[in-house]
Amino acid sequence: MKFEIRRLAQDVFSVLKKNWFKLLSASILRTLLATLANMLVFALLINFPFWNLVAASLTYLLVWSALESGFLRMCLCATRSQTVRFGQLFSGLNQTPVFFILTLSYILATAVGIIAFVIPGMFICIRFSIAGLILIDKSVSLTESVKSSYQLTLGYSRLIAPLLLIGATLMFSSIQIQFIIELVVTIALVVLYLQINEKTKAVPK
Amino acid sequence: MKTLLSITGMLILNFIATFVFSILWSVPCEVRQIKSLSMLPTLKPNDLVFVEKFSPYFNHSFKRGEIVLFYPDFLNAKEKNTWQKMQLAIARIKGETGELAHFRRIAGLPGDVVEIYCPSSKIILPPNIQNQISSNPTDLLNGGSLVKISYRGQEALSQEQKCVGRYAIVKGYLFLIGDNTDYLGILEETKIFGRPQFRFSDFNIIEPQGTNKFFISKEERSQ
Numbered sequence: 001m002k003f004e005i006r007r008l009a010q011d012v013f014s015v016l017k018k019n020w021f022k023l024l025s026a027s028i029l030r031t032l033l034a035t036l037a038n039m040l041v042f043a044l045l046i047n048f049p050f051w052n053l054v055a056a057s058l059t060y061l062l063v064w065s066a067l068e069s070g071f072l073r074m075c076l077c078a079t080r081s082q083t084v085r086f087g088q089l090f091s092g093l094n095q096t097p098v099f100f101i102l103t104l105s106y107i108l109a110t111a112v113g114i115i116a117f118v119i120p121g122m123f124i125c126i127r128f129s130i131a132g133l134i135l136i137d138k139s140v141s142l143t144e145s146v147k148s149s150y151q152l153t154l155g156y157s158r159l160i161a162p163l164l165l166i167g168a169t170l171m172f173s174s175i176q177i178q179f180i181i182e183l184v185v186t187i188a189l190v191v192l193y194l195q196i197n198e199k200t201k202a203v204p205k
Numbered sequence: 206m207k208t209l210l211s212i213t214g215m216l217i218l219n220f221i222a223t224f225v226f227s228i229l230w231s232v233p234c235e236v237r238q239i240k241s242l243s244m245l246p247t248l249k250p251n252d253l254v255f256v257e258k259f260s261p262y263f264n265h266s267f268k269r270g271e272i273v274l275f276y277p278d279f280l281n282a283k284e285k286n287t288w289q290k291m292q293l294a295i296a297r298i299k300g301e302t303g304e305l306a307h308f309r310r311i312a313g314l315p316g317d318v319v320e321i322y323c324p325s326s327k328i329i330l331p332p333n334i335q336n337q338i339s340s341n342p343t344d345l346l347n348g349g350s351l352v353k354i355s356y357r358g359q360e361a362l363s364q365e366q367k368c369v370g371r372y373a374i375v376k377g378y379l380f381l382i383g384d385n386t387d388y389l390g391i392l393e394e395t396k397i398f399g400r401p402q403f404r405f406s407d408f409n410i411i412e413p414q415g416t417n418k419f420f421i422s423k424e425e426r427s428q
Contacts, residue, residue: 017211024215028222035229042233043259049402049410053234053255179219 008159011079011191012184019078020183026074026089027183030067037063065103066096072136075190095135098142102132126160127153130193137193152196163188228295233259235399237274237306243383244308247272253405254308261398267379269317269352271413272310274399275381275392308401312389313372313380316349321370321389323355349374354382354389 016023038060045052069092078084092099106128113121131149134140140148153160167185171178239252248254256274267273313319372391374380379397382389403410 016215017208020211020215021218024218028218031222031226032229035226039229039233042257043263046257046260046263046265049257049412050255050408052257053402176223177216177219179222180215 008188008191012187015075015078015187015191016184019074019084022084022086023071023074023078023187024179024183026071026086027179027186029089030064030071031179033067034060034063061104061107062096062100065100066093068092068103068132069095069099069136072133072186072190075186076133076137076194079187079190079194092136098135099132102135102142102145106131122161122165125164126157129153129160129164129189130196133190133193137197152193152200156192156196159192160189163192233257236405237308237401239308243385244272244310245385247310247384247411248308248401248404254401254411255403255405256399256401258399260400267311267314267394267397268413269311269314269350272308272401272411273379273381273397274306274308274401275397276306277392277396306398309381309383309392311379312354312382313352313374314349315374315376315378317374317380318349318351319372319374319380320351320353320368321355321372322353323367323369352380 038056041059042052042056045055048055067089070089073091074084074088077088106124109128110121110125113119113124115121128146128149130152131145134148134152135142135145138145138148163185167181167188170181171185174181234255234257237254237256239248239250239254242250372380374391377394378391379394380389381392401411
């Protein structure tokens with residue numbers, strides 16, 4: 001395992017240089033649609049205090065998940081130097097339920113782990129960070145993607161941990177450039193995933 | 206050159222999106238911290254309250270006994286030009302004007318007559334919207350209720366207290382009172398911009414307390 005930080009940065013930058021507009025616009029559109037759906041549910045359930053907030057948050061996550069799979073597909077294409085089409089953002093709608101369950105479980109498990117003792121949360125966050133990518137790229141089942149993510153990230157924590165940690169810190173501290181940071185972290189994860197995937201042939205088909 | 210253009214383009218697109226989202230995210234709700242004692246015991250200092258801001262846009266009808274959030278000087282921007290007004294409107298949506306917003310409970314709705322009772326008559330009465338001291342308060346009722354409130358919201362009405370003011374609430378106005386202190390007054394409905402939904406400390410939903418907060422007899426209500 002000798003992925004250099006500089007090489008990773010160069011790869012991410014070259015991907016962004018070619019496709020920044022499509023990827024950044026897709027990322028913003030995904031968040032915009034999720035936010036609008038969230039606001040709509042919040043407004044419709046205005047007479048149910050607290051539960052309207054819960055329902056709106058779940059709706060946000062549902063719409064976000066529906067579009068995130070398409071967005072990751074765009075990132076995968078961009079990283080593989082394939083043609084990136086804006087329509088790909090909506091290409092993963094059929095995987096919405098599975099991706100929603102995966103995202104929700106990932107967020108809840110990470111949050112519970114961090115609230116419990118911090119380290120378990122970080123462990124979950126790192127080891128299952130590429131489960132979504134495997135789910136989309138390999139078209140495997142939910143459990144297989146989680147297992148593969150756990151296996152593939154073994155030994156790569158030293159590279160993924162700082163990436164996620166720096167990304168999360170920058171996201172919260174520099175909210176003005178959150179979309180760029182989110183995009184950079186996602187592309188970096190995709191680049192890492194493809195590099196790990198090349199080296200390891202343990203991914204189920 | 207192309208690299209520089211890419212970075213600049215990304216930053217511009219990001220800043221536009223961030224600006225739009227900062228407004229969007231602050232339209233439906235916001236979190237407010239309580240800083241005064243005026244709504245004790247319902248809202249304590251340092252309580253974090255989740256406030257929804259949609260219902261005032263939808264002309265959601267107000268209920269007696271519910272708590273609302275308002276800026277006392279909201280929309281008083283007559284001396285400002287269009288650009289300044291737009292900036293002020295955006296800042297107000299985002300809650301960044303530096304103005305103090307207040308939580309108060311609705312005691313009187315349009316059509317109601319509110320009677321204020323106090324042991325002494327030396328109190329500062331709210332702005333006079335339609336103050337008519339009449340021997341028969343039902344003369345003033347306009348399809349509403351007769352609401353009797355003590356000067357201090359927490360104190361029960363008693364025989365010793367005298368009626369020091371009688372207000373007929375006209376259309377478009379509300380009579381508001383703090384749960385704890387003597388903060389009371391009449392406010393235009395348009396100045397209200399939010400309703401608290403729950404406290405983050407215990408996730409207790411803040412519901413309207415109805416008429417039990419104020420003294421309204423059955424006979425008086427039926428009149």
